[in-house]
Amino acid sequence: MKVDIISIFPDYFAPLDLSLIGKARTTGTLNLSVHDLRTWTHDVHRTVDDSPYGGGPGMVMRPEPWGQALDAVGSPGATLVVPSPVGKPFTQAGAHELAGLDHLVFACGRYEGIDQRVIDEAADRMPVREVSLGDYVLFGGEVAVIVILEAITRLLPGVLGNADSLTEESHAAGLLEAPVYTKPVSWRDREVPDVLRSGDHGRIARWRRDQSMLRTLTRRPDMWADYPPENLDKKDRKA
Numbered sequence: 332m333k334v335d336i337i338s339i340f341p342d343y344f345a346p347l348d349l350s351l352i353g354k355a356r357t358t359g360t361l362n363l364s365v366h367d368l369r370t371w372t373h374d375v376h377r378t379v380d381d382s383p384y385g386g387g388p389g390m391v392m393r394p395e396p397w398g399q400a401l402d403a404v405g406s407p408g409a410t411l412v413v414p415s416p417v418g419k420p421f422t423q424a425g426a427h428e429l430a431g432l433d434h435l436v437f438a439c440g441r442y443e444g445i446d447q448r449v450i451d452e453a454a455d456r457m458p459v460r461e462v463s464l465g466d467y468v469l470f471g472g473e474v475a476v477i478v479i480l481e482a483i484t485r486l487l488p489g490v491l492g493n494a495d496s497l498t499e500e501s502h503a504a505g506l507l508e509a510p511v512y513t514k515p516v517s518w519r520d521r522e523v524p525d526v527l528r529s530g531d532h533g534r535i536a537r538w539r540r541d542q543s544m545l546r547t548l549t550r551r552p553d554m555w556a557d558y559p560p561e562n563l564d565k566k567d568r569k570a
């Protein structure tokens with residue numbers, strides 16, 4: 332997968348040299364390039380913002396640098412991803428959708444945002460996805476891109492050592508994952524549930540499923556409401 336990130340703070344992405352994303356870059360699974368938006372400014376001050384038409388607080392990112400940056404970085408198969416407070420909520424399903432694409436271009440907005448014409452003009456020549464990480468406001472899109480890119484990269488073939496992790500994790504099957512335990516069996520007078528030490532794999536699987544459903548029902552009633560009833564055994568329907 333080819334990924335380009337455009338930002339006025341390219342150094343924000345130094346962490347993407349680390350851990351499994353760094354390994355994905357080394358192996359070629361992820362072909363990642365980070366670009367400084369100011370590359371496409373031509374004034375002595377390398378200006379990327381200006382005051383908003385109609386007045387109001389703060390500054391707006393100018394369209395010219397963004398237009399030239401997207402011209403330079405884009406490709407016929409590119410999808411523009413713009414983290415934004417007004418975007419569609421980003422979900423695991425969205426991560427899977429983006430992970431299946433060939434080329435992602437991430438635009439990191441700052442200040443009060445990017446001139447709307449940049450998004451509109453881009454949408455005339457490529458798919459555009461405005462995505463929100465949640466109902467809160469950040470300084471800019473850089474942190475959101477790191478989150479989105481991590482969610483995508485772990486879905487790419489060969490990145491996770493054990494692909495089974497992807498099928499049992501939270502949100503993978505529409506449920507929150509069950510609690511996990513490891514050694515020691517007793518810690519500060521708290522014991523690992525006996526069922527997990529029983530060796531009875533059928534019983535363990537049932538216990539984990541029950542725990543997943545209970546967690547989802549109690550912590551995410553919104554997810555529980557969407558959980559397909561056909562996925563529930565008769566025993567569960569009474570829950």
Ligand SMILES: Oc1ccccc1-c1ccno1
Pocket residue numbers: 414415416440441462463464465466467468469470471472473475
């Ligand atoms: O608050 C933001 C500012 C810039 C870019 C993205 C965001 C945001 C907030 C929530 N999800 O994305």
